Structure formats: structure tokens, C-alpha cells
Amino acid sequence: MSNPFLTATAVPGHGIIHLALLPPSTPRLKTTSYQYPLKLISPAPVRTENEPYHLVHTVYLLTYGGGLVAGDTIDLTVILEPTTRLILLTQGSTKLFKSPGPHVLSKQCTTMNVAPDSALCYLPDPVQPFEHSCFEQSQTYNITMPSADRQRTGSLCVLDWVCNGRQANGENWSFYRYGSRNEIYLTLPEGKRKLLLRDNVLLDQSDAHGSIVSRMHDLAVFGTLILFGPLFHSLGQLFMAEFKALPRIGGRKWDSGSESEDDEVDAAIVRRAGRHREESAHGVLC
Amino acid sequence: MTATPSPSLHALLLLSDSALPLGSFAFSSGLESFLAHNKTRHSTSSSKTRAFETFLEHSLANVASTALPYVLAAYHDDPTLDRLEELDNDFDASTPCTVARRASTTQGRALLAIWERALSTSVSPSPDSQAAAKVLSAFATASKTSKPDVYGLQINAHFPPLFGLTCRALALSEAETAYLFLLNHAKALLSAGVRASVLGPYQSQAVLASARLQECIKTCIKLQDGRQVEDASVTAPVMDLWMGRHELLYSRIFNS
Numbered sequence: 001m002s003n004p005f006l007t008a009t010a011v012p013g014h015g016i017i018h019l020a021l022l023p024p025s026t027p028r029l030k031t032t033s034y035q036y037p038l039k040l041i042s043p044a045p046v047r048t049e050n051e052p053y054h055l056v057h058t059v060y061l062l063t064y065g066g067g068l069v070a071g072d073t074i075d076l077t078v079i080l081e082p083t084t085r086l087i088l089l090t091q092g093s094t095k096l097f098k099s100p101g102p103h104v105l106s107k108q109c110t111t112m113n114v115a116p117d118s119a120l121c122y123l124p125d126p127v128q129p130f131e132h133s134c135f136e137q138s139q140t141y142n143i144t145m146p147s148a149d150r151q152r153t154g155s156l157c158v159l160d161w162v163c164n165g166r167q168a169n170g171e172n173w174s175f176y177r178y179g180s181r182n183e184i185y186l187t188l189p190e191g192k193r194k195l196l197l198r199d200n201v202l203l204d205q206s207d208a209h210g211s212i213v214s215r216m217h218d219l220a221v222f223g224t225l226i227l228f229g230p231l232f233h234s235l236g237q238l239f240m241a242e243f244k245a246l247p248r249i250g251g252r253k254w255d256s257g258s259e260s261e262d263d264e265v266d267a268a269i270v271r272r273a274g275r276h277r278e279e280s281a282h283g284v285l286c
Numbered sequence: 287m288t289a290t291p292s293p294s295l296h297a298l299l300l301l302s303d304s305a306l307p308l309g310s311f312a313f314s315s316g317l318e319s320f321l322a323h324n325k326t327r328h329s330t331s332s333s334k335t336r337a338f339e340t341f342l343e344h345s346l347a348n349v350a351s352t353a354l355p356y357v358l359a360a361y362h363d364d365p366t367l368d369r370l371e372e373l374d375n376d377f378d379a380s381t382p383c384t385v386a387r388r389a390s391t392t393q394g395r396a397l398l399a400i401w402e403r404a405l406s407t408s409v410s411p412s413p414d415s416q417a418a419a420k421v422l423s424a425f426a427t428a429s430k431t432s433k434p435d436v437y438g439l440q441i442n443a444h445f446p447p448l449f450g451l452t453c454r455a456l457a458l459s460e461a462e463t464a465y466l467f468l469l470n471h472a473k474a475l476l477s478a479g480v481r482a483s484v485l486g487p488y489q490s491q492a493v494l495a496s497a498r499l500q501e502c503i504k505t506c507i508k509l510q511d512g513r514q515v516e517d518a519s520v521t522a523p524v525m526d527l528w529m530g531r532h533e534l535l536y537s538r539i540f541n542s
Contacts, residue, residue, distance in 0.1 A: 217524045
């Protein structure tokens, strides 16, 4: 039985989100505990139209002041029980305020356990490192392999992105250090695990290979989108198809002007063509 | 008669030879794609050369931070088949870019083939090298009959860990191994640069011989000194972007 009282050994920045399953099929937020500077807000769960059997919980991750001051440490644990659905969001970019020196690091460490048939959608706003900030974060996802044949693995949709700072103030990748690590482990019920994905980016001003700006080649934002599991399979397929359909670099468009003749273009193609035009007009990667 | 050269010299020359049939020269590590993306920006040949030199340094730094820890871990960890398979899997997990993954496994498999057909007969007699050789041969056999394990993952035969263990089997020193690995990468890039007509063959040799390149390689090695494979990281994220988008080039001279 869980203790209804606040434990006295609370550690700053620690948080736990435990989405439990009330048999037979009602998910319930069993625990949402947090300590300054972390704050968690959970609105009432909703049902979606295409999956009416599943109650989807949402939790907002907040930090006081909208970001992390040098030396802040956040340690969040998320536990999803089988068949539960959780969306984690933020209410704006996570600001990283300046640090007195490269030796004072702020950290964010998140561990998420994803049970079979459950799904996690973690779509935060971008991290915004200010000038002279110093930050490292690590996200570890443990995906439990299904033991019974009827079960499917959990699903994961995770975005991790960072921008170049406050552009209006002339900041352009001008922090001391930014590190972000995403790891996905497949775990067996008996505790053994194997690494499926490690995406570890480290940008440090003191690495002697020129400034970070020169290494970013005019990019203003950089991110990783991770899609895993049966629930996001079709979304993953969509992305792969869109990448395949990107215009060839240095190719000639011999069939220009054919759009008006062809009446049977479907909506997806029109949308894609519009996006390509917009991308080339704004000079995205070309 | 002068003193005989160190026993590892022969192996060092073999592994640094561009005639070693690894197929490294079929790949441009994103160079071709980088040039295609920056065509308008670098129109004159001198600005092209400067852009190439920056690319070379960033690419070396990125290869050092992502792959070198795996080379060295395979080199100095106790050689066992389990450890090599673990390094192989973890490197695969840490290389999200499909083009980079294909380039790495192609060269890894080529190295295994060279190992089985040529190098395995000339292993140094020290027990250290013998143990490494045994694991390499076992891995080569296992990679041919690889079945998905309980997690659904297979042996990939990535290049960096296999290169590290090969160097150990041929009794190269750790410093030689690290330097050789990065120099070979620089050579492959320079050769790609010549074929993509960014710089001429003499210019390319000049870069290769320059103190600047030597300094760059040494700095890269020093920065990675003592870094565990768990902390191997991408330090120039755009490299993955160039490499991945190589597939989108309308015409290309390198594999992707």
C-alpha cells in the first residue's frame, strides 16, 4: 500500500510519474511527485476518437522560471504499466540560463520504463541554451520485451531538439557546453538488457576543433525524432516515404508544368509539393 | 648492418596501405554531399579548398569522438567473443545514420574477409595476439551464420571494433592503432577529395604531409583519451546530415 504522506527524504529536483493500471483496464496516475525546481501538472485524462478504449493521460513538465539555473539538477522517473498511454509535454522552451563558468553544470536525467502494449509520447519544446550556459541531459528508455505472444512491445515517440539560443540577442550556439543523450534499451523480464539506440550529442566550446558555430554549418536548430513500436509504425513509414520523395539534389525537373494537366493528384502530393516549394524558398538545407 | 625494425612495422605498413582491399575508397564520408549542398557558397577553387580543409577537420573530430572509443575498447579489453559482439551491437545502436551504418558494415565485412584469407596466418606469437586472433576468427564464423537473438538483433560486423582487434592480433601498439585509424580516415577523405576534383593530387599529398593534419589527429586522440564507449558522442552533428542526404544526390560518384 502506498504511503499517502509526503516522505521526509525528498531530494530537490526529483520527480516520479507512475501511470498504473487499475484492473481490468483503467489507467490511473498512481504517483506524480515532484520537488523544486521541477513541477508536474496533470490535466484530466482524455479519450481519443480512434482509440476509444484507451484513456490518455497528459503530464506537463515545468521548471520554475521556465528553465534551469546553473547547478540545477532534475531527476525524473516515469513508469508506464501495460496498456497505458502517456503524453509528456512542456509549456515552452526550456531555457538554460548562464553559468558562472564551464565547471558549473546543470543536469536533467530522465528514466522511462515502458511496459508492453503501453505508449509514451514525449514532445517537449526545444531546449534553448543561453550564452555561457552549461547543460547535460540524458534520457533512458527501458522497453520491456513482451513475454506472452498476445502482447506487443511498448511504443515510443520522442523528440529531442535544441536551438541556437536567443537569436534576437545575437546568440548563435554560444553556450559553453550542451550534451544530450538518448538511449533505448530492450529489457527482458528477468533483467538482462541490450542497447537498441544511443544518440549522444556533445557540443563543447573547449573541444579544440573550432567554435561550435563553425561545426553547425548555419543550422539554427537540430533535433532527433525517435519513433518505435507498433503504435507509431505507420507514422514512421510516412516519414520514410517523405524522405524518399524529397527532390534530388542537383537534379533537373524535366516534367515541369505537368501539374495543371494532371487532374487526379491526391491531397498528399499537393501538400508535399507545397512543402517542398516552401522549403526551397526558405533555403532549408540546400 | 643497422638495427632490425620493430616487429609490428610490417603489419603497420600493411594496414596503412591504400591497396588493402577494404573498399574505404568507395565512400566519401559525406564529402560529396557536403560539396553538393554548398555549391553556390564555394564557387572559386580556393574557397572550395578551404571548405574541404574545414570539412576534413570536422569529419576527423567526429570520427574520433564516435568511433575511436570502440577501436580502442576492442584493442585493450580482454578479447572475448561476447565483448566483441557487444561492442558491435552498441556501435550499431550509436550509428543512427543508415548511410554511415552501411559504409561501416561493408568495410567491417571486408576486413573480416581479409583477416580470414590473408592476415590470420601471420599473427604474432605473443599470447595476447593469439587470443585476439582466436576471437576474430570466431567472430568471422559467427557473422556468417548469424541469427536474430531474443531481442531480434543480429551481428553487423562494424568496422571500428574489428579494426581495433585486428591491430591487437598483429601486435601494433595502442598509440599506433589510434593514429592509424584516423590517418586512414584522412587518407580516404583526401582521396575522395581528389576524385571529386576539389583539390589536385599534389595538393592532397601536401595536406596529408602537413603538420596541421598531424596536429589535428594528435589533438583528436588526446581529446578521446580514456573515454569509455558509453560516452562516445557526436561532436559535429551535421556530418550525419551530409552523409544521410548523400542518398538524395541526383548523380554521385561514391557509394551511399
